[in-house]
Amino acid sequence: MTDRKPGVYICKGCGIGEAVDTGALEALASGDLKVPVGKQHDFLCGAEGVATIEKDVADGLVNQPIIAACSQRVMTDQFNFDGAQTVRANLREWVAWAMPAGEEDTQMAAADQVRMGVAQASKMDVPEARVEEGLNTRILVVGGGSTGLNAALEAAATGHDVLLIEKTGKLGGWGAQWSKRMPHRPPYRDPQDNNVSSLIEAVQGNSAITVMTDTTVAETDGMPGRFNVKLANGSGEKQETVGAIVVATGWRPYDATKLGHLGYGASPDVVTGVELEGMLANGGVKRKSDGAVPRTVAFALCAGSRDPEHLPYCSSVCCGSSIKQALQIVEADPEAMVYIIFQELRTPGTAEEFYRQAQEAGVIFMKGKVKSVGADLTVTVDDELLGQEIPMTGLDMVVLATGRVPKATDPDKPAAEGGEEQLANDINPVAPIARAGEAEIATPAWSEAVPEGGPILNLQYRQGPHLPMLADGFADSHFICFPYETRRTGIYTCGPVRRPMDMAESAEDAAGAVLKAVQAIRSAQGGMSLHPRVGDLSFPKFGLDICTKCRRCTVECPFGAIDENEEGFPELNATRCRRCGTCMGACPVRTISFDNYNVQMVSEMISAVEIPDEFSEKYRILILACENDAAPALDMAGINRHSLNAEIRLIPVRCLGSVNMLWISDAFQRGYDGAMLMGCRSGDDYQCHFVKGSGIAEERMANVGQTLQSLMLEEGRVRSVEVSIADSAKVGKMIDEFVEEIRGYGMNPFKGF
Amino acid sequence: MSDTKKFTYYPGCSSLGSGAHLDRSIRAIAPKLGVELEELEDWNCCGASVGHIEGGQLANTSLSGRNLAHAQQQGPQDIVTGCAACYLNTHGAAEKIKSDVKLRENVNEALGAAGLKYDEDRRVRHVCEVIVNEVGLDKVREAVTNPLDGLKVAGYVGCQTVRPFAETEGGGEYDTFDDPQFLDDFIEACGAEAVEYDVKTACCGGSVSVMKPEKTLHLIKKILDAAVEADADVIATPCPLCQTNVEMYQDAINKKFGTDFNIPVVFYSQIMAVAFGMDGKKDAALDQNIIKATKLEAAAK
Amino acid sequence: MTVALPEQATRKYDLGFARWVRDNVNGGAKMSMCMQCGMCSGSCPIGTEMDQGPRKLFMMIRAGMKDEVFNSSTIWNCTSCYNCTVRCPRGVPVTYIIQDLAAKAVEFGYVKKVENARFAKAFWWSAKTFGRTDERLMTAKYYFSFGLVEGMKRGLANLKIAIGMVRTKRMHIGMPHKIKDTKGLQAILAKAAEIDARESKGGA
Secondary structure, X not given: OOOOOEEEEEEOOOOHHHHOOHHHHXXXXXXXXXXXXXXXXXXXXXXXXXXXXXXXXXXXXXXXXXXXXXXXXXXXXXXXXXXXXXXXXXXXXXXXXXXXXXXXXXXXXXHXXXXXXXXXXXXXXXXXXXXXXXXXXXXXXXXXXHHHHHHHHHHHHOOOOEEEEOOOOOOEXXXXXXXXXXXXXXXXXXXXXXXXXXXXXXXXXXOOEEEEOOEEXXXXXXXXXXXXXXXXXXXXXXXXXXXXXXXXXXXXXXXXXXXXHXXXXXXXXXXXXXXXXXXXXXXXXXXXXXXOOOOEEEEEEEEOEOOOOOEOOOOOOHHHHHHHHHHHHHHHOOOOEEEEEEOOOOOOOOHHHHHHHHHHOOOEEEXXXXXXXXXXXXXXXXXXXXXXXXXXXXXXXXXXXXXXXXXXXXOOOOOOOOHXXXXXXXXXXXXXXXXXXOOOOOOHHHHOOOOOOEEOOOEOOOOOOOOOEOOOOOEOOOOOOOOOOOOOOOEEEOHHHOOOOOHHHHHHHHHHHHHHHHHHHHHHHHOOOOOOOOOOOOOOEEOOOOOOOOOXXXXXXXXXXXXXXOOOOEEEOHHHOOOOXXXXXXXXXXXXXXXXXXXXXXXXXXXXXXXXXXXXXXXXXXXXXXXXXXXXXXXXXXXXXXXXXXXXXXXXXXXXXXXXXXXXXXXXXXXXXXXXXXXXXXXXXXXXXXXXXXXHHHHHHHHHHHHHHHOOOOXXXXXXXXXXXXXXXXXXXXXXXXXXXXXXXXOOOOOOO | OOOOEEEEEOOOHHHHOOOHHHHHHHHHHHHHHOEEEEEOOOOOOOOOOOHHHHHOHHHHHHHHHHHHHHHHHHOOOOEEEOOHHHHHHHHHHHHHHHHOHHHHHHHHHHHHOOOOOOOOOOOEEEHHHHHHHHHOHHHHHHHOOOXXXXXXXXXXXXXXXXXXXXXXXXXXXOOOXXXXXXXXXXXXXXXXXXXXXXXXXXXXXXXXXXXXXHHOHHHHHHHHHHHHHOOOOEEEEOOHHHHHHHHHOHHHHHHHHOOOOOOOEEEHHHHHHHHOOOOOOOOOOHHHOOOOOHHHHHHOO | OOOOOOOOOOOOEOHHHHHHHHHHOOOHHHHHHOOOOOHHHHHOOOHHHOOOOHHHXXXXXXXXXXXXXXXXXXXXXXXXXXXHHHHOOOOOOHHHHHHHHHHHHHHOOOOOOOHHHHHHHHHHHHHHHHOOOOHXXXXXXXXXXXXXXXXXXXXXXXXXXXXXXXXXXXXXXXOOOOOOOHHHHHHHHHHHHHHHHHHHHHHO
C-alpha cells in the first residue's frame, strides 16, 4: 500500500466506556501514535457510527480503519468498508469484559490493543487476488458403489459434469449383491428393499454423468481447478482434466482366513456375513456342507473387530447388518433359533428400533465374547455375566460378522516406490518431519500400520502418492471438526473409506463431500481460500532474492501447496493453498509473506506494546493465540466474564504453524517476561484446522530452549499449550498459572535495553 | 359436604388385624373429604405377594376376580382400597383381565363355579390416588381445623403404593415412582412439617421381613436412621405392611445393631383425622400404635 | 399346573429352558427384550441377600441352567418393591417373572425347605379355608411348619410383638375372620386349578 491512511475508531459501547478511559485512548492515537484520524463513538456498530467511518473512507481521509471495539470475529459485515482495509483491536472481550473496570492495568491493556492495531495496519496491504482463467469444473468420482453413485448424482444435481470411474466391470459395489438393506425410513423396524439398482439406473440415465467401468487411476497431478488424471483401463491410458475429486472407494471385508480360531476354514458351515448376504440374495440360506436350510444359527459379532490382533476399531455396521440377517432368517422360518453373541451391541439412533424388532421376533441376544468355534460348530462363549466359558452346541451354521477394511489403498496394485515411507509419515500427523540435511528419523510403529497395496490416485505430490491416512488405514478426514476436509485440497473422501458406515450414512456422506468439491472448484475460480480462511485472497509470496532453497516450506506445507522448481526455489500450487502460513513460520530467512499477514507485521505488533520498566512490578506476557480455537475461547472467556490477567498481551495468529520463532526472540529482546503459544490439539486425534500446524509448532518449540539459553533466560519462560474452543472457563486459569511461574523467575533482565 | 362421591371400599385382610388403625382412620376421614365408602360385599383375600406360589397364577387371579365380580354386582362406582398389596393385586388383575381375553374367559369359567361373573371393567384405585385426583389438596386443607404446627413428619411412601402403577394411565398418573410428592403434600396440608426424607421409597422388606427378618432388618434400619437424621417426631406411611414392619422390628434392630430407636410410625390417615379435629382414639385410632405417637396424641382433640 | 420342564442343560447354552420360561412364566414373554444392562440388579434393595441378582438370573435362563435358577436364592428374597420393573428400559416385568419363577420352583419340587414355600403354604391355607388372611393363624401355621420346637422358638422370639399387637387390638383372639361364602370361593379356586391343569396339557 503506497499511501496508508489509518484512522482509529474507539467504541464506548458494551461496557468499554465504563471500563476504560476512551478519551485517553483517542489522545494516544492522535498524539504519540500520530494517527491522523482518531474518533470515539458511543455505539460504533450502529448506523450512525458506521456512517461516520464510511464517510471518512469516502472522503479519502482513511483507508485503514482500526476498529478498537469488539472481537475480530463479530460485526464483520458492519465494519467492512469498500476500498478500505479494516483492522480490529479487541477492547471488549479481551479487556473491558475480562479485566477490572477503571484500573490502571486495564487501561494499559487497552492502550496496547490500540498500539498493536496501529502497528498491524502499518505492515498490511490489501491482498491482490491471483485468479487463473479457464479452470475445469468437472468432478471426478472414484468408485461406483452406493457411495459413489450417490456422489455422482449429487454432483450432477449441483450442475457439474461428472466422470464416474469404477474399477470392476459393474456399478453398484457390495450393495448391488444384497437382497435387503437396513431400515433407513420410519418405523425403522424391518429390513428394507435394496435400492442400489435404481441408483444405477439414475446414474446411467443422467446425461451429465460419464461412467467408465474397468477403469482405475494411474496418476494424478495438478490442483483444484485443473487436476490432470491419467485413467487406465484394459485398452490403455487416457488423460482427463477435472476440477475436483471425490474418492468413494469403500471397503472390503476383513480376511476371514485370518480368523482360524473362529472356525473359518475348519467347517464349510462357518461363513462370513458377506457370504451370508450372497445366500440371502440368491435363493436363501443353505449350508455349504449339505445344502440343508439351517434351523439353528449363531452370529459371532466383532469377528476380528475391536481385537488388537486384527482390527482394533469397531466396524460399526456389523451389529446392524447381523440383526438384519437374523431377521431375514427368522422371517423365512419363524421356528429357526437365531442367537446373536455380542460384546456390546452398537445400535445408535434409529437402529435401536431395529434391535427391539429382532428381540420381539425371538432372536436371542447373548452378551459374551466368542472364544472359539470348532469344526463341529461348537461355539464357546466367554460369558461375562456368568463368569464361565459356556459351549453352545447343536448349531447348523455359524456366521462371523467380519469387520470392514477401508479401501484407502488398492490391494490389487503394487505398492508405490517410496510411497510407504511417505505414508508412514502421513499416517502420523505428528511424526517428526524429515528435513533436508538432517538425519532420517525412523518411525517403525507407524510404518507397520501402512496398508498393503498401491495408491488409489497415485498423486504426483511431493508428499507422496497416497491419500493421507490415519492410524487404522482410513483416509484422513478432519474427523473431529470438519468431516470432509483432507490434507489434499480439492480431493474429498466419503463413505466407508473414511470411517465405517452404512448405506444411509454413506449417501449423506457423499452429498457432503460433493459440496466440498463444488466449493473447492468455485474457490479456485475466484482465487480464494477454502476452509477455514474462507474467501481469503492472500497467498504466500516468496522473496527469492534471499531464499536459501532450504525446502522447509515445501516439506512442512500440510497441503502440498509448495513445490520446488527446477532451480530449487519454491513454487506455489496456488489453489492447493489454505493460507495457514505454516510456510511463513518455517522460513529461516523470513522471506515468505502474505499481503495481510507477515513476519514483520507481527514483529511490529510485539514491539508496539509499551513495556513498563523493571521497577514497575508490572510483567508483560506475550500470548500468540490460534485464531481458530484459542482466540475464540479467549473471546468466550470475556463473554462469560471470566477474568483474564491484565499483564498479558494477545495477538491472534492464523495457526501455530505460522509462528516464526523470530517473534519469540523479538519479544524477549523487547523485554517481555514470558511467551505462551495457544493452539489446537495435535496427534492422531488432532483438532488443528490445518492438520499439522500445531504439531509443527510443537517441534519448533523444542529448539526455542536454545534461543532462550543464548539470551541467558530460563526455558520455562516459553510455553505451548493446547486450548480447545470449549476451554473458555479454563483458559484464564491456565494463563494465571503461567504468569505465577514467570513471577517465580522474576523479571526479564533485558527490560530497558 | 356438597358433592359426595361414592366408592366400593375394599378394606383387605390387614384391616382385621395389623392394619386395623388404617381402616378405622380411613373410614373416619372419608366423609370429611366428600367420599362415601360402601364396603365390598363378602370381600376376600387379594393373594398378596405369595398367593400364586401355592395356589397358582389363575387361582390367585381368581381371588381378585371374585372381588371384582362382587363389585360389579354392587354398582358402577370405582373400587377403592387403602392397602398397598390389595391395590397392587386387584388393580393389576383388573388391568390384566381388561387386556387379555383368554384370561377373562378363564377367570369367568372359575367364577362360574360359584355362580359369579365379571364381564365389565371396574377401575381399582388407591385411597391416596383418589385424594390426589378426585378430592384435591384444597379440600384436604379446608377440612383441617386443628393444624399440626410444629410436628415434624417423615413421609415414608414405601413401594407398592406407587410402584408399578403410579405413573401409568390406569393408575391415574398421580405421582412418580422414585420421588413421589403426595405424602409430603398431605402432611403439609395438615399443617405439619414434611422433613427432607430421601429414603421415602426405600423398601422395608415386605413379606420377606415377615418370614425372615434377619435378612431385612438392615433395610428397616436405613428407614429409621434417615428419620432420626431428619429429626422427625413421627414417620407417616400409607402402607399397612410398611407400618407394621417399621414399627414392630425396632426392638429387634436395637438388639442387633445396638441402637435405641423408638420412633412412632403412623398412617397419613391418622394424621389427617387429628388435623381434621377428630377424636384421637375413636377416629384417629392412635391407641392402636404400639409405639405411642405422643406428640400427635397431645395434638388430638 | 404348568407344562413339564425341559431337561437340564449342563454347562451349555440351550434355548429350551428360555423358551419354556417365555411360554409358561408370568411376564416371561417379555424376557427376550432384556438387553442385560443391569438396571434391575442395580436397583434391587436386597441384592446383598441374593446369590445372583436378576440380570445374572436372566442370563442363566438363556444358558439353560434350570436347576441353578430354581435353586437360586434370588427368587426367594425378592421383596416385591418393583424398582426393577418400573426402571427397566426395555419394559421387562422383572418382579413378575421372579415371583412366578418362585411359584414354579415350588410346583416342580425344588424348594420344600425354603421359608417362603412354608409361608406361602400357610398363607394359601388361610386364604382358601377362610377366604381371608388370618394373620394370627397363618403366622402360627408358618412357625410350626418348622416343627414343634422351632415353632415354639419362633413364636417366643416374636412374643413381645404378638402381645403388643393383641394389646392394641391388631391381633384378635377368638374365631378366625371368615367370609360368608367360603364354599363358593373354594369352588372357584378348585375350578381355577382344574383349568390350569387342562391348559397346560393342551399347551404341552
